[in-house]
Amino acid sequence: MRNIGFGIIGCGLMGREFASASARWMHLQDMRARPEIVAVCDTNPALMDWYSDHLPSVRQKTTDHTTLLANDEVEAVYCAVPHMLHAGIYSDIIASGKHLLGEKPFGMDRGQNAAIMALLHGREGQLVRCSSEMPFYPGAQKVIDFARSGALGEIIEVECAFLHSSDINPDKPINWKRMVDVNGAYGCMGDLGMHVCHVPLRLGWKPHSVHASLVKRVATRPDASGARVPCETWDNATITGTVGTGAAAFPLVLKTWRIAPGESNTWSIRVLGMEGSAEFTTKSPRQWRFMRYARGGAQCWQVEDLGYQSLFPAITGGIFEFGFTDAIQQMWAAFVDELAGGDARGFHCATPDEAAEHHAILTAALESGRENRVVDVEYAR
CATH class of the missing domain: 3.40.50.720 (NAD(P)-binding Rossmann-like Domain)
Structure with a gap:
């Protein structure tokens, strides 16, 4: 090595x-x-x-x-x-x-x-x-594999969310992510957007238009001296995009929330289809849920307890639980494996092209939220 x-x-x-x-x-x-x-x-x-x-x-x-x-x-x-x-x-x-x-x-x-x-x-x-580590959770990989297999059939809806709760306290001191000249005008979308765009973009679900609801709930926060200063960036964004056209079109919902009561950095993905559905949340890191539906049959969710099943094999026994530090290491394993000539075991880190596509989505979402209208997403050619 x-x-x-x-x-x-x-x-x-x-x-x-x-x-x-x-x-x-x-x-x-x-x-x-x-x-x-x-x-x-x-x-x-x-x-x-x-x-x-x-x-x-x-x-x-x-x-x-x-x-x-x-x-x-x-x-x-x-x-x-x-x-x-x-x-x-x-x-x-x-x-x-x-x-x-x-x-x-x-x-x-x-x-x-x-x-x-x-x-x-x-x-x-x-x-x-x-960087984008959340899709390296075993449950996320299960949902990705489920979608790639074609098990969804016609897609009904896809939702990916990153819910961050530490900013619900209005007395939390301000940091650079509340400053437009340092963080950028995207606000919460800039820091959290790749978390929710990585998997949809990897699976080819690129919205051609979006409508965004942008929320600015806390107007001021204390600075280092205790004085209240303006919070310039958006707290929460809920983006609803449309993927595909005609009868096959479906909504893609992307949530980047810095004020999410009761949550603590919860990442989740849910894919709903006419033949199959699946979901995973980091609130239940050992499990994923899925449904395989046959016409006229029962609509029954199944829950599988995964334990430790990492993309890159590790010494941890399968009976134990996967966590955030494991996801970080798995992301780095994918990057290092590519550096050494490997294929990242079929799931490489987010690419520059995916980062550019997520910028196209966020730019359209920012315009949509400011003007309260549907905006077409203009991807680079």
């Missing part, structure tokens, strides 16, 4: 999750390669100390990402920075020739995403992917 030298740009929460996943690489079985974090970068030097304290492999700490990109030990980069920095730093990474797994939304808006996409043309052999 060969080592792949990684650099991390942006040493906050998600960077630490990757570091933890790489430190537990022995958890996985039969891998082609392993990530070795050799360099870290952040404009806040204090954040980098955690990495050098816990990972002996870290040999470079820098506040300048171009210095990290000049490091020959770094083959691939994980970049997790605020949205306003995506266009500049992602472009520098791509220009350097390093492989990239970047955080969503892959550009603060569609214009910035287009600038990133333009740099990718003609770069054969350079792997670029977008």
